[in-house]
Amino acid sequence: MYIVYGKKLEKILIVKGRMNMFRNKEKYHVYITNNTLRGMILEVGRHPNNESIIQMPGIRIGNNFYFDMLADSGIHATYTPTMCEKDHEYTDHLSTRIAENYDFSKGKMTVSQVHRHLDNCLKFSAGDYPANSKLAKRYGGVVNGLMFVDPEFRVKFWYIDEDGREIEADYEVNDKMVAEAMPLVDIERLMSAVEKNEAERHSTKGKEDIKEDSNVNIDFEKVKEELMPYKVLIPAEYRDESYEGTLMGYYIPETKTYNIIRSSANGIMRDGMVRLGAACSADHALRKRENTDFSEVYIIWYDDEPVVFIGSEKKVNVDIEYYSEIKDIFSRNKGIVAMDTIRKKQAVIAGMGSGGFKIGIELVRAGIGSLIVADDDIVSYHNVCRHECGIHDVGRYKVDCFKEKAADINPNCVVYTYRELIQHVDPELLKENIWKDSVIISCADNRHCGYICNKISDTYNIPMIDAGCGPRASTGEVFYYKPDSGMACYTCTYGEDKGIDYSNQAVRRQFYATEKELEKVNFQPGMYLDIELVAIFTAKLAIDLLMETDENYEMKILPYISQCTILLNYPIDKDVNPYMQIFGDEPSIKPLIWKSVSAKKNPKCDYCGNT
Ligand SMILES: [Zn+2]
Ligand SMILES: [Zn+2]
Structure with a gap:
């Protein structure tokens, strides 16, 4: 039949x-x-x-x-x-x-x-x-x-x-x-063990019996760890689109946390990022074969909420938390800087040394929408103690390291990188990438860069800042300029452009230098914590210049300074750093003070005099 x-x-x-x-x-x-x-x-x-x-x-x-x-x-x-x-x-x-x-x-x-x-x-x-x-x-x-x-x-x-x-x-x-x-036997055993331990604590007799009971031999630390819930951090975008595909990110075993990173968050730190698992919708669970591989985390999207499986756990205790790259990352900046406003702002940074890199990272943390960074330098071992980059970055272009670090803080920040000096960047490319609301910051190790940035500032009608450090970073020097404002230009202030000139080491500002240059000029670049102070001052000034027109924004630096500001990190000999004279003698000279002086517009200036 x-x-x-x-x-x-x-x-x-x-x-x-x-x-x-x-x-x-x-x-x-x-x-x-x-x-x-x-x-x-x-x-x-x-x-x-x-x-x-x-x-x-x-x-x-x-x-x-x-x-x-x-x-x-x-x-x-x-x-x-x-x-x-x-x-x-x-x-x-x-x-x-x-x-x-x-x-x-x-x-x-x-x-x-x-x-x-x-x-x-x-x-x-x-x-x-x-x-x-x-x-x-x-x-x-x-x-x-x-x-x-x-x-x-x-x-x-x-x-x-x-x-x-x-x-x-x-x-x-x-x-x-x-x-x-059909309850799990293990849980019953655990419960009886807990009950017996409790009983032991409350009574003095019967201890012998309890010790003989094999059920009591439970590693409570291990049980505690097993009972600790898993935490799965899911990008809100994944939930909204019922994302299907590979899940990438980080697993932190000591906190049992899966930090899932959106795959379209480009340029994010790849160190330690691994495949965590896969996600698919309940309806399409089998339409894409690559999604059905067994993996550590398995998310199946149902209508109301996803079901998350982890490893081979039978009863999975999972806390699901959604995060939004924009709202959650910058939630603590709320009320200080309007996120919607600063997201539309940009900064161009010429020089990715200790100072430029630090300024850029601070701007990313403030929520800036975009950065253009230019530098041809590569991270080397002697940079590490004076730079945000570490040993694992040695041998990489500083601009590439920057892009990665920026994405690690705000994946939505658009970073354009140029592995060359700002003066060598194709003007057409720069024109394409530069935003209307931008600021240009000169952070190179030579004055020449300041003149270049002044020109770019006028071309695109964006403010400029020039920042650097004196010998051993005992002082910092921050200059700013706004086009069409009647302000003294860089040439008015510092004289004619002498090109990349290392001769006048005493007043030459420098954030960093290569070993070769250091030999040439016997220049001491200073400690990173002294450089950082100047970088932070510069970053604050940059935010002020970008947010100046936002009526709800309270300025931090701009209303208090003139065009040239000298920051004193710590006093040193006037022969080593002539800027010490500005701060006078003891007792008025103190560490961590600054003085601002105005720059005078020169009617016969080679650069701006004709206009
Ligand atoms: Zn059959
Ligand atoms: Zn001028």
Whole structure:
């Protein structure tokens, strides 16, 4: 009767089904956990275009069947549409091991087998009958199922009685009901151990008995760690779009935190970033095969909230937290700098040495929308103690390191990098990338850069700042200029451009220098913490210049200074640093003070005199 194939078989099966309906009006229900459903999805995903089979130990209470875990049919199993042979010994062994974890005292242990049928075969086949009835005989009736991918994943269950008759059973995914029907043995053990320990603390007698109880030998530190919930930080954008694909980011084991980073957050730090898992929507769980790989974190988007699976955890305790790159990263700047305003601002930084790099990073932290950075220098070992970059950056272009660090703070900040000096950047490219609301900051190790930046400032009608340090960073010098404001230009203030001139070392401002240059001029660049003070002053001034027109913004530096400001980090000999004269003698000279002096516009200035 069951060796008939194709349509004839369908008819026979339908007749058989009807007979069952008349004979038996009993209803059978199957309850499975999300974990089980995931196992099924993963199993069919592993063997596309083939049959596949899983076995589940569970509990039967009356006509209700509950399943929490499933056993794969093993590495020796073969799957072809006509032959679905599982590795019985291995699967039975796995099922037994799984079953040991549960308390089946509320009912009777049962086993279910679920396999996949390919398209158009929506019922058990003739070949399934012997296996189904054999299992049913062994357990006094079982529920077996079929999985379909047509193209969406679904499952169907049938109750099979000892004679091999099939009655369709409904099923639902319900973690809570399964947990109640077949509680985990481990948790019971843990609870009894805790109770016994409590009892021990409160009573003096009976200590001996408790010590003999093997259940008390539990590593409480480990249990505590196991009970600590996982934290999964998910970009809000992923939730909004029900993102499907690989999940990249960081896992911090000591806090059990998965920090998922948006894949389109370009240029972000790649150090230590790993594949954390995958995400897909419930509807499309199997449409993309690459998403069905088993991985550490597995997010399935349902309508209201996602279901998150972690590793092989049975009961997953997960705190899901969504974060927004814009709102959350800058939430603490709120009320100080209007985020919507500063996001539309830009800074051009010429020179990515100690000062320029630091200024740039501070502007990123303030929420600036874009930066253009230009420098041809490469991070070397002697830079490390005076730079935001570290040993792992040695050998890389400073501008590349900057882009990465900036993205680590604000992935939405647009950073344009040029591995060359500002004067060598193609003016057409600069024109393309420069924003209307920008500021240019000259941070190179020579005055020549200041003249270049002054020109760019006038060309694009953006303010400019020139910043640098004196010998050993004992002083800092910050100059600013606004086009069409009647202010003295860089040439008015510092005289004619002498090119990249290292001769006048005493007043030459310098944030950093290469070793070769240091030898040449015997220049001492100073400690980073002294350089930082000047960089912070400059960054604040840059924000003031960018936000000046925002009426809600309170300025921090600009109203208090003139065009030239000398910052004194610490007093040194006047012969080493002539700027010391500005601050007078003891006792008026003190560390961490500054003086601002106005620059005078020269009507005969070579640069601005004609206008
Ligand atoms: Zn089959
Ligand atoms: Zn001038």
